Amino acid sequence: MSTFLGFPTRRGAKTLPDDGAHPGAPGTSAGPGWADDVPHPEAPLRWGATFPEAAKQALGNTQLRRNLAHATSTIRAKRAAVVGEVPDWEELRDAGSTIKAHVMSDLPRLLEELERNVTARGGVVHWARDAAEANQIVTDLVKATGETEVVKVKSMVTQEIGLNEALAEEGIAAFETDLAELIVQLADDMPSHILVPAIHRNRSEIREIFLERMGDAPPDLTDAPRELAMAARAHLRRKFLSAKVAISGANFAVADTGTLAVVESEGNGRMCLTLPETLITVMGIEKLIPTYQDLEVFMALLPRSSTGERMNPYTSLWTGVTPGDGPQEFHLVLLDNGRSKALADDVGRAALHCIRCSACLNVCPVYERVGGHAYGSVYPGPIGAVLTPQLTGSTGRSDPNNSLPYASTLCGACYDVCPVKIDIPSLLVHLRAREVDQDRGRPTAWGAAMKAASFVMARPGRFELAEKAGGVTRVLGGSKGRITSLPFPGSKWTDARDLPVLPKQSFREWWADEHAATETDPRGERRSSEAPDGGGSPSADRTDTETTGDAR
Amino acid sequence: MSARDDILARVRAAVINDGAHLGDAVAEQAPVSRGYRTTGEHSPGSAEAIEILVDRLVDYRAIVHRAATTADLARTVGELLADARSVVVPPALPAAWTSALTAGTAVVHDSRDDRRTAAELDQVDAVLTASRLAVADTGTIVLDGADDQGRRAITLVPDLHVCVVRTEHVVHTLPEAVTILAAHPTRPQTWISGPSATSDIELSRVEGVHGPRTLHVILLG
Numbered sequence: 001m002s003t004f005l006g007f008p009t010r011r012g013a014k015t016l017p018d019d020g021a022h023p024g025a026p027g028t029s030a031g032p033g034w035a036d037d038v039p040h041p042e043a044p045l046r047w048g049a050t051f052p053e054a055a056k057q058a059l060g061n062t063q064l065r066r067n068l069a070h071a072t073s074t075i076r077a078k079r080a081a082v083v084g085e086v087p088d089w090e091e092l093r094d095a096g097s098t099i100k101a102h103v104m105s106d107l108p109r110l111l112e113e114l115e116r117n118v119t120a121r122g123g124v125v126h127w128a129r130d131a132a133e134a135n136q137i138v139t140d141l142v143k144a145t146g147e148t149e150v151v152k153v154k155s156m157v158t159q160e161i162g163l164n165e166a167l168a169e170e171g172i173a174a175f176e177t178d179l180a181e182l183i184v185q186l187a188d189d190m191p192s193h194i195l196v197p198a199i200h201r202n203r204s205e206i207r208e209i210f211l212e213r214m215g216d217a218p219p220d221l222t223d224a225p226r227e228l229a230m231a232a233r234a235h236l237r238r239k240f241l242s243a244k245v246a247i248s249g250a251n252f253a254v255a256d257t258g259t260l261a262v263v264e265s266e267g268n269g270r271m272c273l274t275l276p277e278t279l280i281t282v283m284g285i286e287k288l289i290p291t292y293q294d295l296e297v298f299m300a301l302l303p304r305s306s307t308g309e310r311m312n313p314y315t316s317l318w319t320g321v322t323p324g325d326g327p328q329e330f331h332l333v334l335l336d337n338g339r340s341k342a343l344a345d346d347v348g349r350a351a352l353h354c355i356r357c358s359a360c361l362n363v364c365p366v367y368e369r370v371g372g373h374a375y376g377s378v379y380p381g382p383i384g385a386v387l388t389p390q391l392t393g394s395t396g397r398s399d400p401n402n403s404l405p406y407a408s409t410l411c412g413a414c415y416d417v418c419p420v421k422i423d424i425p426s427l428l429v430h431l432r433a434r435e436v437d438q439d440r441g442r443p444t445a446w447g448a449a450m451k452a453a454s455f456v457m458a459r460p461g462r463f464e465l466a467e468k469a470g471g472v473t474r475v476l477g478g479s480k481g482r483i484t485s486l487p488f489p490g491s492k493w494t495d496a497r498d499l500p501v502l503p504k505q506s507f508r509e510w511w512a513d514e515h516a517a518t519e520t521d522p523r524g525e526r527r528s529s530e531a532p533d534g535g536g537s538p539s540a541d542r543t544d545t546e547t548t549g550d551a552r
Numbered sequence: 553m554s555a556r557d558d559i560l561a562r563v564r565a566a567v568i569n570d571g572a573h574l575g576d577a578v579a580e581q582a583p584v585s586r587g588y589r590t591t592g593e594h595s596p597g598s599a600e601a602i603e604i605l606v607d608r609l610v611d612y613r614a615i616v617h618r619a620a621t622t623a624d625l626a627r628t629v630g631e632l633l634a635d636a637r638s639v640v641v642p643p644a645l646p647a648a649w650t651s652a653l654t655a656g657t658a659v660v661h662d663s664r665d666d667r668r669t670a671a672e673l674d675q676v677d678a679v680l681t682a683s684r685l686a687v688a689d690t691g692t693i694v695l696d697g698a699d700d701q702g703r704r705a706i707t708l709v710p711d712l713h714v715c716v717v718r719t720e721h722v723v724h725t726l727p728e729a730v731t732i733l734a735a736h737p738t739r740p741q742t743w744i745s746g747p748s749a750t751s752d753i754e755l756s757r758v759e760g761v762h763g764p765r766t767l768h769v770i771l772l773g
Binding site: 067070071072074075078087088091092094095097098099101102104105106107108111112121126127128129133177178179180183196198199202203206225226228229230232233236237240241242254257258259265266267268270271273274275285292293295296297299300303307309310311312313314315316317318319320322323324325326334336340341343344349 | 554555556558559560562563564565566567573574575577578579582583584585586587588589590608612663664665667670671674687689690691692697703704705708709726727729730731733734737738739740741742743744745746747748749750751752753754755756757758760761762763764
């Protein structure tokens with residue numbers, strides 16, 4: 001893919017086919033009270049069109065924009081308030097950042113240490129190179145229990161590998177228990193946010209989804225959030241109490257003790273981590289922290305950054321198996337899926353520091369307007385724009401993920417809020433530069449434009465002619481003084497923004513006039529003799545000069 | 553090559569380049585920075601620390617009670633559980649704490665060796681436990697599965713949790729708490745900050761989802 005005026009120009013990316021039914025959702029068509037289903041893709045890290053195309057479509061959805069504007073402004077205010085309470089916030093961020101840098105650089109040793117400690121406490125550690133291997137391991141573990149239903153704690157990594165779909169193919173139904181995941185699952189939709197996968201739904205849409213798909217929603221259900229939450233409680237209660245197998249992700253894994261941590265709010269996590277007989281936890285290999293004591297840093301950073309709370313309602317910490325308390329069988333699946341490749345790269349390694357708080361999504365002016373689905377990955381927003389292409393690698397010039405580094409205004413808000421200080425704007429610029437470097441030597445619109453500019457600017461005479469040709473823009477701009485529509489390739493610019501017309505008199509003409517009128521300095525004459533083709537008319541009067549000074 | 557060996561080899565190749573270990577460069581250029589506060593200005597159990605804790609607990613819709621003595625505590629427990637038909641308790645809960653329960657409240661015992669099933673716990677109205685410690689700054693109570701706190705399931709399934717926090721166990725900051733917890737890091741821990749809640753609908757907080765919908769905290773001492 002190439003770029004022109006900052007926009008990716010590759011078009012016509014293929015849309016991946018829908019894989020059909022999804023467990024937990026009776027149908028696949030959108031219900032009457034909500035719209036914009038995103039079909040389940042085969043590749044959770046690469047679906048849909050390029051970002052500009054998907055964004056354009058999303059921007060047409062005013063309901064989506066209203067929902068996102070409301071939700072993100074709420075969470076931004078909450079985060080700012082609780083972060084403002086912490087006098088040593090910057091020191092905590094420095095600690096988080098440097099600990100993560102240390103983790104990445106020492107990952108081989110820390111992974112072996114974690115494995116040793118989990119195993120010593122009765123857990124079983126599995127390793128998966130990619131999504132297919134991880135799904136196979138989990139499927140085999142569930143089958144070994146003889147169960148055909150599992151309950152799930154919200155987990156990004158199981159979204160990343162498409163675990164629910166893989167289990168469904170083997171006849172195992174996975175029930176999402178996080179409220180937002182439940183909403184997404186019932187609507188047969190895709191998540192659009194790292195923390196709140198159903199952030200694109202408002203309360204009345206959620207009510208419609210529950211009434212249509214839940215099966216046991218009270219018929220007089222209103223759209224009061226409390227009533228909706230109670231409906232979810234009633235719906236899932238029996239599942240929790242009878243579930244034999246649970247699947248979770250992990251927020252942190254402590255290498256020096258083998259302790260796993262899951263951070264949550266509703267208690268669905270505790271239900272899954274405590275009541276079943278078998279617990280299967282899938283985690284990316286980058287989620288390690290070196291020591292138990294390091295929890296004091298990350299448990300200070302994560303809740304305030306993600307939900308804007310001083311602390312989330314429930315955090316569960318467990319180490320292997322505790323006799324008589326909780327699941328008596330514990331499996332930990334360590335997933336690579338592109339991470340070791342990302343680790344070898346400066347940009348990728350920095351992106352692996354991410355603790356999935358989602359603060360960068362909530363402050364991003366681009367995310368707030370287009371929503372998560374436009375990114376075509378389960379990891380959307382600023383960090384998704386870096387992480388997704390790092391995890392997948394590029395499949396070539398037609399890869400829609402190549403457009404992700406351009407899904408940003410580079411305003412820097414994401415870096416300001418990142419609890420582990422990932423410099424997302426710089427990483428995006430690096431990725432853009434790589435993209436441009438790949439295109440060097442190829443004929444591109446940008447290259448052609450630069451060549452033309454270089455030809456024109458090489459000689460003052462040519463430049464003057466070009467300036468005079470600029471008069472055409474005044475004709476195109478008419479009385480408005482702006483050009484709003486140009487034919488291709490100028491349309492690449494005017495589709496997104498207006499082009500102001502060039503002023504009547506150029507700077508060079510003005511300079512020549514000004515200096516001919518007021519200066520007798522021989523340097524002025526020398527300058528004009530150096531540029532024999534360049535002088536303007538020395539006779540223009542001052543009135544004309546002042547008019548041109550008004551740059552509309 | 554097994555997946556394990558393959559992944560470890562790839563990870564090693566990513567951080568070790570021609571014998572140069574990335575860890576050495578990171579240690580030199582970005583050593584771990586620990587400039588944050590590791591202790592608070594208020595000492596454990598101080599009136600100031602407790603005041604902050606109460607403020608945070610109330611903010612997250614926990615209901616806070618004070619008890620100067622064990623007798624006060626027993627009386628408060630009796631009042632809070634007056635309408636409860638049953639209350640589950642961990643094996644080593646001080647007997648005095650349940651001494652003022654009314655005759656209508658049955659005490660259900662649970663331990664790692666004698667476990668109530670999830671279905672049985674679902675029929676129990678309330679749970680009464682002690683706690684390991686509390687963090688004032690964040691309004692967090694930590695249970696670590698010791699015998700006065702019990703199995704994780706008992707504080708999860710019943711809808712009402714009465715949790716006793718001894719004031720001398722109230723620390724100001726999170727690092728102080730983690731230092732104490734690090735003595736037994738492998739115990740199954742539950743960190744509780746208010747009753748269960750969700751922010752999943754339009755990111756507005758609603759209290760009371762799957763965990764206990766009501767959390768009473770009795771500060772003892």
